[in-house]
Amino acid sequence: MPEVTTSSSVPPAHDADSDRLRALLERAATGRDSQAWSDLWTELYHNGSLDVAHPLVLPTLADLAETGKADEAASALHLAGALLVQADQRYETRNLRHQYTPEVARLLGAANRWRQVTAARNDYCYLVEAVLNLEGDIHWAEGLVRGVVSEEYELECPDPDGCASLWVIFGERGFFSTAEDHALSDDVETLPLHPADPRALEGLGRRLYDLALADGHEEVARALTYAFGEATCPECRQRFSVIGQVVTASS
Numbered sequence: 001m002p003e004v005t006t007s008s009s010v011p012p013a014h015d016a017d018s019d020r021l022r023a024l025l026e027r028a029a030t031g032r033d034s035q036a037w038s039d040l041w042t043e044l045y046h047n048g049s050l051d052v053a054h055p056l057v058l059p060t061l062a063d064l065a066e067t068g069k070a071d072e073a074a075s076a077l078h079l080a081g082a083l084l085v086q087a088d089q090r091y092e093t094r095n096l097r098h099q100y101t102p103e104v105a106r107l108l109g110a111a112n113r114w115r116q117v118t119a120a121r122n123d124y125c126y127l128v129e130a131v132l133n134l135e136g137d138i139h140w141a142e143g144l145v146r147g148v149v150s151e152e153y154e155l156e157c158p159d160p161d162g163c164a165s166l167w168v169i170f171g172e173r174g175f176f177s178t179a180e181d182h183a184l185s186d187d188v189e190t191l192p193l194h195p196a197d198p199r200a201l202e203g204l205g206r207r208l209y210d211l212a213l214a215d216g217h218e219e220v221a222r223a224l225t226y227a228f229g230e231a232t233c234p235e236c237r238q239r240f241s242v243i244g245q246v247v248t249a250s251s
């Protein structure tokens with residue numbers, strides 16, 4: 001278990017925020033305190049009552065990612081990635097990344113190491129999300145990965161008039177788009193999906209597909225062909241890019 005260390009750059013010991021942050025990080029590092037992680041998400045991410053740029057935050061998360069057990073490391077990577085993307089979006093600068101360049105590099109290295117040894121499907125997906133968030137080239141990794149994990153996307157038809165909300169379902173429940181909540185009824189209309197041909201994938205889709213196969217996650221690779229494929233709107237019959245609407249929904 002990594003110690004939550006202090007250095008000369010840390011504010012005075014009696015700063016209330018520093019004390020609360022230090023206590024939460026120490027509890028989170030024990031691996032037995034999910035409430036501490038929940039509180040860190042609330043205070044750092046959801047309501048911003050603690051400062052993400054505080055010198056304890058990213059350095060401690062990097063320590064946990066490098067030396068913690070799998071669960072703590074995964075939690076640290078998920079939170080750190082989300083905080084960085086949120087800061088990019090909120091301030092429209094990459095100042096937090098620049099301020100903590102060595103820590104971000106350590107986090108990314110750890111995320112890539114854990115990714116290669118993580119067998120559980122969903123844990124793997126969240127590590128891929130952390131990798132993308134730590135790299136910082138896209139801001140919609142959360143939306144992409146949430147759909148792969150849940151095997152569904154709830155999206156808007158790209159029609160400029162906002163024609164319909166629809167579900168894109170892929171996995172155990174079948175492979176289709178539908179305008180209604182399929183779980184509520186068996187006789188709603190469903191339309192077949194058009195997964196991407198793996199040989200024709202390009203860009204991020206190509207990279208993530210190849211990564212999933214190389215990491216032994218064939219099922220994730222297959223799900224990605226649906227995320228990077230096309231669906232048909234049940235209302236207007238327009239065929240559209242699934243990932244294009246995921247990006248739109250995340251903007």
Ligand SMILES: [Zn+2]
Nearest residue numbers: 157163233236
């Ligand atoms: Zn439509």
